[in-house]
Structures are given as structure tokens and as C-alpha cells.
Amino acid sequence: MRVVDLSHPIxxxxxxxxxxxxxxxxxxxxxxxxGFQVAExxxxxxxxxxxxxxxHTVEGGASVDEINxxxxxGPARIVxxxxxxxxxxxxxxxxxxQLAELGSVAMVLFQTGWSEHFGTELYLRHPAFDGDIARxxxxxxxxxxxxDTLNPDPTDLSGAxxxxxxxxxxxxxxxxxxxxxxxxxxxxxxxxxVTVLPLPFLGMDGSPVRAVAMQVDTPAGE
Numbered sequence: 001m002r003v004v005d006l007s008h009p010i011x012x013x014x015x016x017x018x019x020x021x022x023x024x025x026x027x028x029x030x031x032x033x034x035g036f037q038v039a040e041x042x043x044x045x046x047x048x049x050x051x052x053x054x055x056h057t058v059e060g061g062a063s064v065d066e067i068n069x070x071x072x073x074g075p076a077r078i079v080x081x082x083x084x085x086x087x088x089x090x091x092x093x094x095x096x097x098q099l100a101e102l103g104s105v106a107m108v109l110f111q112t113g114w115s116e117h118f119g120t121e122l123y124l125r126h127p128a129f130d131g132d133i134a135r136x137x138x139x140x141x142x143x144x145x146x147x148d149t150l151n152p153d154p155t156d157l158s159g160a161x162x163x164x165x166x167x168x169x170x171x172x173x174x175x176x177x178x179x180x181x182x183x184x185x186x187x188x189x190x191x192x193x194v195t196v197l198p199l200p201f202l203g204m205d206g207s208p209v210r211a212v213a214m215q216v217d218t219p220a221g222e
């Protein structure tokens with residue numbers, strides 16, 4: 001079995017969505033002094049590679065603990081996109097050719113290459129995805145979508161009222177969004193088996209995930 005970790009490490013001071021809680025990790029108990037080590041973690045529910053539950057943007061939407069875990073494990077289609085500049089918006093025409101014959105695909109993950117900018121100011125000016133992509137994926141039975149950017153919608157740094165059409169379409173239909181994926185370029189085989197399992201925060205709007213892509217070799221003769 002080959003395994004590729006699609007998750008950013010969680011460390012103190014790591015980049016978060018503007019205005020979200022900062023990440024701090026401190027040692028609360030020390031092995032030498034206490035006989036064991038325990039860390040104290042302060043972080044938001046949308047820290048690092050994470051899952052957006054419908055409750056994130058939908059009044060009365062499902063919370064992270066209410067999502068059926070079977071939806072978050074299965075074959076994924078990785079859509080490889082060309083390099084673009086800051087603020088570019090991908091439309092359906094840019095992705096359609098790679099989304100034929102989805103069959104039993106459980107989730108679609110978009111690779112823009114923007115994860116290489118994680119931790120920099122440029123990461124905030126990432127490419128985005130038109131809300132029409134979310135609608136068309138839902139029409140094809142796909143309700144779990146991941147991106148290797150901070151946000152499938154543009155991240156507005158002006159302080160203006162937030163407009164999130166991709167979130168509105170997907171989460172409004174009880175879908176799930178995975179943000180801040182990384183290492184998608186290291187998955188060099190078709191339709192990997194992917195897991196994006198959250199922590200069971202009761203009644204909460206999201207959770208960090210350990211996103212993992214796997215290639216399982218079939219034994220000879222099977």
C-alpha cells in the first residue's frame with residue numbers, strides 16, 4: 001500500500017483564515033518533571049487541513065458530528081489544473097473534461113498547486129471556483145469537494161460583506177468542503193482511495209482532518 005499525507009502539519013503560529021483563532025501549542029506537563037507529557041492546544045475548528053460542515057454557513061445545517069463517515073472515505077477524482085495567477089476563478093469549462101464517468105467516485109479534489117504558498121501572504125490571494133462547479137457536481141452525485149487552497153471562494157481581505165457562492169451551493173445542499181489540502185501532486189495514480197475524517201466535535205461547524213490518499217495493490221490472482 002502507498003500512502004500520501006494530504007494534510008498540513010499543525011504548529012503554533014501557523015497560517016489561518018484572517019480573523020480565525022490563532023494556533024498555539026504549549027507543553028502543559030513535562031516528561032522529566034511529571035513522568036508524562038501532555039500538550040495544551042488552542043485552535044479554531046477550521047485550522048489547517050479541515051472540513052467545513054453545512055453548519056459553517058447554513059443556519060440549522062448539519063454539524064460535523066452528524067456527517068455520515070461513509071461519505072468521507074472512498075475513491076477520489078483529482079482534477080489537475082494549470083498554473084494561474086492570484087485571484088483567478090476557474091469555471092466549469094476548465095474542469096469538465098476531467099469529470100467524465102465519475103461512477104462510484106466519492107469526492108472530487110482540485111489541485112491548483114497553490115498549497116506551495118501556504119504560510120505566505122500570497123496564499124490568501126488564491127484561485128477560486130465558480131459556484132456553478134458546485135451545482136454541476138451535485139447534479140452528478142458528488143457532494144464532497146476538496147481544494148488545495150484556503151477557500152474555494154475568493155478570500156476577501158477588504159472587510160466587505162462576505163459572499164461565498166461555492167459554499168452556499170455545496171453546503172446548502174448538505175455537502176462538505178475540505179480546505180487547505182496539500183501534496184496532491186504526489187498522488188500519481190488514478191482515483192486514489194482517500195479518507196478525510198474529522199474529530200467528532202458535537203454541534204460544531206468544522207474540524208481539522210487527517211486527509212490521506214492510498215493506493216492499495218491487489219494481490220496477484222485476485
